[in-house]
Amino acid sequence: MLTWVDGHPQDAVPVADRGLQYGDGLFETVLIDRGQALAWDLHLARLRRGCRALRLPEPPIAALEADRDGLCALGPAQAVLKIILTAGGAGRGYARPQPPTWRRILSLAPAPEWPLAEYRDGIRVRWCRQLWFPDPALAGIKHLNRLTQVRARAEWDDPQIAEGLIRDADGSVVGGTMSNLFVVRDGALLTPGLRHCGVAGTMRARVMAAAAAQGLPVRETALSVMDCLQADELFVCNAVRGIRPIRQLGARSFAAGPVTRALQREIGPPWPAPGHGAGW
Ligand SMILES: Cc1ncc(COP(=O)(O)O)c(C=O)c1O
Numbered sequence: 001m002l003t004w005v006d007g008h009p010q011d012a013v014p015v016a017d018r019g020l021q022y023g024d025g026l027f028e029t030v031l032i033d034r035g036q037a038l039a040w041d042l043h044l045a046r047l048r049r050g051c052r053a054l055r056l057p058e059p060p061i062a063a064l065e066a067d068r069d070g071l072c073a074l075g076p077a078q079a080v081l082k083i084i085l086t087a088g089g090a091g092r093g094y095a096r097p098q099p100p101t102w103r104r105i106l107s108l109a110p111a112p113e114w115p116l117a118e119y120r121d122g123i124r125v126r127w128c129r130q131l132w133f134p135d136p137a138l139a140g141i142k143h144l145n146r147l148t149q150v151r152a153r154a155e156w157d158d159p160q161i162a163e164g165l166i167r168d169a170d171g172s173v174v175g176g177t178m179s180n181l182f183v184v185r186d187g188a189l190l191t192p193g194l195r196h197c198g199v200a201g202t203m204r205a206r207v208m209a210a211a212a213a214q215g216l217p218v219r220e221t222a223l224s225v226m227d228c229l230q231a232d233e234l235f236v237c238n239a240v241r242g243i244r245p246i247r248q249l250g251a252r253s254f255a256a257g258p259v260t261r262a263l264q265r266e267i268g269p270p271w272p273a274p275g276h277g278a279g280w
Pocket of ligand 1: 029149175176177178179180198199200201202203204237238239240
């Protein structure tokens with residue numbers, strides 16, 4: 001893995017960094033496909049929203065893009081770029097130094113495998129016991145405090161289970177530990193609204209736009225466990241793994257259906273999709 005800190009090859013940051021001390025910062029995980037950052041504008045838009053939510057200045061876009069280009073020129077053409085933007089040096093306790101300084105930590109790792117079977121047949125998903133508690137001010141953004149997902153992901157070590165779904169204290173489903181959830185019911189596409197908690201994914205935005213372009217009704221709404229179990233189709237998505245149908249949720253089995261297939265086809269490569277992949 002290649003890592004740069006503030007534009008220089010380095011893989012350590014000062015102990016006083018506010019990202020380490022307080023989780024004071026944001027991150028993005030960007031897929032690099034044939035050397036190009038996919039959905040870059042959506043990642044920047046979420047970073048900007050995150051800065052506003054954390055009362056930080058505008059993100060240093062030009063420096064981030066220079067880092068991105070420099071790192072991508074050195075790494076594999078298919079890669080995952082992780083961008084961590086912290087509020088820099090310590091200040092006094094929780095009070096930030098004024099004006100805050102940024103620290104940019106970028107790392108580039110090879111892209112994961114995308115096994116055909118996960119895209120064609122689907123993945124196994126479980127329910128997590130860990131709940132996602134509301135914090136509307138931080139809902140949707142990708143800040144550095146991710147203990148809800150860390151705790152949820154620690155609930156299983158069965159490699160056959162690819163994802164876990166997290167609910168809020170009212171029993172509404174928020175999403176996966178690392179992905180957003182979509183339910184297909186009666187020809188409409190439904191996804192949790194994420195006004196109280198959760199991460200509003202860049203792939204979620206792409207999927208909603210693709211569905212709307214196909215004339216599919218799309219609604220953000222509260223989804224219960226029963227809504228999921230009674231779904232015609234279910235899938236999860238994120239920027240690195242694209243759209244993967246759920247073939248098993250707890251004890252219930254599902255078949256990947258036509259809406260999921262059409263959206264996989266529309267979002268297209270680099271992930272396996274009907275008509276795009278060998279043997280599919
Ligand atoms: C909790 C959670 N929800 C959703 C997502 C999907 O976001 P994106 O589509 O930008 O990868 C992620 C990504 O890591 C996540 O951690």
